Amino acid sequence: MEELAGKTAVVTGAGSGMGKAFALRFAAEGMNVAIGDIQDDALRATVSELEAGGTPALGLHVDVSSPSDIEALADAAEKRFGPIHLACNNAGVEGYLDGPIWEATAKDWEWTVGVNFWSVVHGVRTFVPRMLAHGQPAHVVNTCSMTSVVQATNMYGITKHAVIALSEVLWHDLREAGAPIGVTALCPGTIATNLFHGSRNRPIELTDDGGNISDTGKELREHMHGVLAAGMPPSEVAGKLVAAIRGDGLYLLTDHEWDPQIIERHEAIMAGAVGPAVVPEDTAGGAK
Numbered sequence: 001m002e003e004l005a006g007k008t009a010v011v012t013g014a015g016s017g018m019g020k021a022f023a024l025r026f027a028a029e030g031m032n033v034a035i036g037d038i039q040d041d042a043l044r045a046t047v048s049e050l051e052a053g054g055t056p057a058l059g060l061h062v063d064v065s066s067p068s069d070i071e072a073l074a075d076a077a078e079k080r081f082g083p084i085h086l087a088c089n090n091a092g093v094e095g096y097l098d099g100p101i102w103e104a105t106a107k108d109w110e111w112t113v114g115v116n117f118w119s120v121v122h123g124v125r126t127f128v129p130r131m132l133a134h135g136q137p138a139h140v141v142n143t144c145s146m147t148s149v150v151q152a153t154n155m156y157g158i159t160k161h162a163v164i165a166l167s168e169v170l171w172h173d174l175r176e177a178g179a180p181i182g183v184t185a186l187c188p189g190t191i192a193t194n195l196f197h198g199s200r201n202r203p204i205e206l207t208d209d210g211g212n213i214s215d216t217g218k219e220l221r222e223h224m225h226g227v228l229a230a231g232m233p234p235s236e237v238a239g240k241l242v243a244a245i246r247g248d249g250l251y252l253l254t255d256h257e258w259d260p261q262i263i264e265r266h267e268a269i270m271a272g273a274v275g276p277a278v279v280p281e282d283t284a285g286g287a288k
């Protein structure tokens, strides 16, 4: 989708981090912007910033794991601005990081998979039929992760592998249908956002102990928050994303710092091994 000015973008998770940077960048491109977020103060702050810059903007309290909330966001955007041309299924959380995967509870799964994966399913089911109906050039962005393309090491990685697979299937089916709708599977590396403070928005009813952050995971989350703080600014990702939307790129990796791990995973798969750490030396080159 080359022409952005005057078109309408919807961005989820735009109260913070990359979603906020995307909303501001789309506004700078002259788009109308509709945003959804579960955190009301952050949502209001982004809407105010957009409006202060003269952008027609609307914000709606949305829990992306709820299909009716995503439908309500699409309805509100269409009512105010008309057809939706760009949908960014972006909201996400760090999810369960509190122990081995077999110890994760049903609520840990429901929260993490609900926000990171089901949200994208709801986004695809809501926005794509509306885009097909209006027939104009359009684009869907699904925020995946570098963890979508390296070996998964936690529940977050599981959800992000699923999101990139969903993006590939969507891209394939839209090509088959001859639809003028592009898809970008955005795979950010280490970006300076509040991702590892995602538990701030974990609904109490999806916790097992009535608190929304486990003690065991606290230290790891604080450490990772510090790691991200030294990462790429979200505004830089927004610039790369706009180029990918204009260039109709399916995969967008923000950088090449993770290349060795990407190669390691795929070589291990081709070698028939269960993981890089246990690849026997004589099969590491994929000779067998």
Ligand SMILES: NC(=O)c1ccc[n+]([C@@H]2O[C@H](COP(=O)([O-])OP(=O)(O)OC[C@H]3O[C@@H](n4cnc5c(N)ncnc54)[C@H](O)[C@@H]3O)[C@@H](O)[C@H]2O)c1
Pocket (backbone or CB within 6 Å): 012, 013, 014, 015, 016, 017, 018, 019, 036, 037, 038, 039, 042, 062, 063, 064, 065, 090, 091, 092, 093, 115, 143, 144, 145, 146, 187, 188, 189, 190, 191, 192, 193, 194, 195, 196, 197, 198, 201, 228, 231
């Ligand atoms: N920061 C990174 O290094 C990095 C790397 C790869 C992928 N990502 C992905 O980028 C996306 C954006 O995250 P970020 O890094 O900007 O983090 P962030 O925490 O700064 O922003 C995420 C936003 O999503 C919102 N949100 C959380 N749960 C929600 C829900 N149930 N419904 C609606 N909104 C909800 C939060 O309130 C917040 O405004 C996520 O999908 C994340 O997985 C981030």
